[in-house]
Amino acid sequence: MKFKINQTQLSKAINIVAKAVSTKTTMEILKGIYFEIEDNNLVLTTNNLELGIQTSVPCEVYEGGKIVIEAKIISDIIRKMPNDTIHFQSVEDTDFIELRCKNSKFNIKYLKCDDFPMPAYIDERTFVRLDAQDFKDLVLKTGYAISNNNPNPVYMSHFFKVEKDEFVMFSIDGFRFSFMKKRFEESSFDEKKLILKGNTLIDIAKTIEDSQESIKFSYDDKHICIIIDNTIITSNLIVGNFLDYESIIPQAPTSTAKIKLSDLKSAVERVSLLSNNKLIKFESKDFMMNITSRNDQIGDANEIVDIELNGENFTIAFNCDYILDAMKYIDDEYLIMNVINSVSPCTITPESNEDYKNVVLPVRIR
Amino acid sequence: MKFKINQTQLSKAINIVAKAVSTKTTMEILKGIYFEIEDNNLVLTTNNLELGIQTSVPCEVYEGGKIVIEAKIISDIIRKMPNDTIHFQSVEDTDFIELRCKNSKFNIKYLKCDDFPMPAYIDERTFVRLDAQDFKDLVLKTGYAISNNNPNPVYMSHFFKVEKDEFVMFSIDGFRFSFMKKRFEESSFDEKKLILKGNTLIDIAKTIEDSQESIKFSYDDKHICIIIDNTIITSNLIVGNFLDYESIIPQAPTSTAKIKLSDLKSAVERVSLLSNNKLIKFESKDFMMNITSRNDQIGDANEIVDIELNGENFTIAFNCDYILDAMKYIDDEYLIMNVINSVSPCTITPESNEDYKNVVLPVRIR
Numbered sequence: 028m029k030f031k032i033n034q035t036q037l038s039k040a041i042n043i044v045a046k047a048v049s050t051k052t053t054m055e056i057l058k059g060i061y062f063e064i065e066d067n068n069l070v071l072t073t074n075n076l077e078l079g080i081q082t083s084v085p086c087e088v089y090e091g092g093k094i095v096i097e098a099k100i101i102s103d104i105i106r107k108m109p110n111d112t113i114h115f116q117s118v119e120d121t122d123f124i125e126l127r128c129k130n131s132k133f134n135i136k137y138l139k140c141d142d143f144p145m146p147a148y149i150d151e152r153t154f155v156r157l158d159a160q161d162f163k164d165l166v167l168k169t170g171y172a173i174s175n176n177n178p179n180p181v182y183m184s185h186f187f188k189v190e191k192d193e194f195v196m197f198s199i200d201g202f203r204f205s206f207m208k209k210r211f212e213e214s215s216f217d218e219k220k221l222i223l224k225g226n227t228l229i230d231i232a233k234t235i236e237d238s239q240e241s242i243k244f245s246y247d248d249k250h251i252c253i254i255i256d257n258t259i260i261t262s263n264l265i266v267g268n269f270l271d272y273e274s275i276i277p278q279a280p281t282s283t284a285k286i287k288l289s290d291l292k293s294a295v296e297r298v299s300l301l302s303n304n305k306l307i308k309f310e311s312k313d314f315m316m317n318i319t320s321r322n323d324q325i326g327d328a329n330e331i332v333d334i335e336l337n338g339e340n341f342t343i344a345f346n347c348d349y350i351l352d353a354m355k356y357i358d359d360e361y362l363i364m365n366v367i368n369s370v371s372p373c374t375i376t377p378e379s380n381e382d383y384k385n386v387v388l389p390v391r392i393r
Numbered sequence: 394m395k396f397k398i399n400q401t402q403l404s405k406a407i408n409i410v411a412k413a414v415s416t417k418t419t420m421e422i423l424k425g426i427y428f429e430i431e432d433n434n435l436v437l438t439t440n441n442l443e444l445g446i447q448t449s450v451p452c453e454v455y456e457g458g459k460i461v462i463e464a465k466i467i468s469d470i471i472r473k474m475p476n477d478t479i480h481f482q483s484v485e486d487t488d489f490i491e492l493r494c495k496n497s498k499f500n501i502k503y504l505k506c507d508d509f510p511m512p513a514y515i516d517e518r519t520f521v522r523l524d525a526q527d528f529k530d531l532v533l534k535t536g537y538a539i540s541n542n543n544p545n546p547v548y549m550s551h552f553f554k555v556e557k558d559e560f561v562m563f564s565i566d567g568f569r570f571s572f573m574k575k576r577f578e579e580s581s582f583d584e585k586k587l588i589l590k591g592n593t594l595i596d597i598a599k600t601i602e603d604s605q606e607s608i609k610f611s612y613d614d615k616h617i618c619i620i621i622d623n624t625i626i627t628s629n630l631i632v633g634n635f636l637d638y639e640s641i642i643p644q645a646p647t648s649t650a651k652i653k654l655s656d657l658k659s660a661v662e663r664v665s666l667l668s669n670n671k672l673i674k675f676e677s678k679d680f681m682m683n684i685t686s687r688n689d690q691i692g693d694a695n696e697i698v699d700i701e702l703n704g705e706n707f708t709i710a711f712n713c714d715y716i717l718d719a720m721k722y723i724d725d726e727y728l729i730m731n732v733i734n735s736v737s738p739c740t741i742t743p744e745s746n747e748d749y750k751n752v753v754l755p756v757r758i759r
Contacts, residue, residue, distance in 0.1 A: 133693070135691060
């Protein structure tokens with residue numbers, strides 16, 4: 028194996044694939060990055076058995092080959108190299124690869140690549156182009172409600188239904204539920220219900236840069252696959268029961284309050300500072316809402332925000348973290364709070380988008 | 394107690410005094426900020442018994458008074474208040490103070506201030522004006538060599554000798570030593586040797602903003618005091634033996650090497666990635682230096698940097714962290730490495746300033 032490559036491009040590519048490197052594993056090979064020469068490209072692959080990432084960088088090839096190098100050491104070295112050409116060459120009859128760049132010379136042990144588990148392949152013809160920013164929006168705005176540690180796998184999953192040109196995505200952790208529906212004009216899928224474990228999709232969505240216009244999306248029975256430029260990300264689906272999300276969305280509120288997002292957010296943030304067990308109370312009084320908390324050791328807090336109320340006055344209490352999370356991804360100027368009664372789930376939506384719903388269970392007040 | 398005050402100004406002042414609040418103490422009063430009305434100012438004071446800070450903010454006073462409020466809660470609340478006028482008023486016959494700002498109302502428990510330990514007072518006539526940036530430089534460039542956990546108090550102290558217009562400052566942790574001498578034109582002190590515990594002076598120096606032109610400095614037998622604008626910082630001196638620093642500075646090198654700082658820094662950073670026990674080796678070869686390291690599990694690294702050598706070729710090895718620290722605060726383009734032999738301390742200085750010396754003990758090579 029012998030090639031030369033640009034330091035900045037390689038460093039960027041390593042950063043991309045590093046996300047699917049296993050750090051906590053006894054399988055040494057999963058801590059590595061698979062390097063392979065294909066035509067005039069270096070193809071880098073990582074796979075932690077749940078998520079696989081592959082990307083490529085143009086390089087000048089003298090001799091092909093494939094090896095695995097420990098991700099941490101190679102990424103540290105490449106990142107600290109000068110912005111210049113790096114020469115890679117495997118040293119004959121040893122398991123070392125030599126890296127040279129200007130006045131630097133490194134000999135690094137590599138691993139044989141035979142048992143490296145390559146990510147699954149999905150037929151490229153099944154891919155559909157989606158708007159990148161819309162996809163990112165959909166994933167990030169629903170993903171916050173996934174639990175990180177819950178014995179119930181439902182509460183640790185991201186649910187995703189595709190049907191023709193409509194994507195429905197949601198997650199739930201037992202105390203709150205986040206739901207979003209979006210149309211992707213040019214796509215056309217058969218109905219399919221997909222379940223992904225934990226934050227995989229969020230991690231992928233975060234790698235989508237703001238300048239990215241479109242991505243390609245596909246799935247088979249066991250995986251979803253997302254292509255962002257020349258990077259291919261493959262994630263395992265999990266087997267489980269798809270939640271009947273329509274039954275969870277609260278129907279017919281008795282009161283709706285329209286509130287300025289920035290006012291509510293800063294009021295809740297302040298009141299939270301004095302809450303006992305994070306409990307804060309909302310009491311509507313016609314055209315305003317009192318938000319209060321009390322801490323026996325420190326004191327109490329009272330905030331007033333203007334509201335536009337439809338329906339009856341209400342009193343309801345929440346865990347302040349959940350109400351702040353529910354507001355976090357709303358980017359409208361106003362939000363709508365839909366209340367049924369003090370013990371039923373409350374729905375928070377942006378004023379102008381009914382297809383994005385954040386549902387929070389209230390806390391019972393004594 | 395009743396006054397009104399600007400949120401931004403108060404928040405800034407709380408940030409300043411918060412540095413001297415005790416967080417780990419069983420004395421509740423040391424977790425607090427002392428609020429006192431003086432003329433048309435709110436004076437804030439904190440004291441952790443080693444360091445005391447006092448600053449003031451103009452306010453509109455309706456009624457004087459003094460109270461102590463827990464630092465954490467009041468700083469959180471004030472920081473999150475809108476940028477507007479905050480009204481403070483103690484609630485009669487209770488130990489609560491009421492804060493109002495726009496639509497927010499907070500009642501916060503306060504503590505009686507009788508047992509609050511006020512920082513020591515140093516007669517204002519003894520103060521001398523110093524260039525703020527020079528002082529900051531002096532403190533930060535020597536302070537890195539203070540140990541954070543060493544049973545020997547010498548290794549956990551900042552040493553400071555003032556004499557007429559010359560300030561000498563140094564610290565040592567047993568493995569390296571940092572020394573700097575500076576003239577302050579307008580000052581004139583009798584000779585005095587001061588010892589300060591740990592990083593106090595560094596914490597103070599870091600609060601000096603780049604726009605600050607001068608500070609005022611003074612000391613008595615037990616304290617030093619620094620005035621930055623309307624903030625007064627008082628720190629306890631510790632009793633101990635002042636180190637004979639002149640005997641520690643290595644004399645008469647057999648070799649000196651002039652090296653470009655940026656070249657050396659990045660070469661050492663890269664080589665460090667492959668070091669066993671952080672050991673890296675320097676070998677001069679007339680007009681260049683080989684810097685090498687070896688890690689049995691991973692491989693080896695070799696870097697070449699250009700040098701201008703005076704004297705004999707040398708081989709010497711260091712803990713890479715110490716050599717990187719010694720370079721950290723040098724801002725010349727070139728540095729000078731003064732080597733006696735492979736077992737004697739090596740001195741690193743900026744090319745253009747012999748008054749700043751960083752001394753590092755080598756590691757013996759087998």
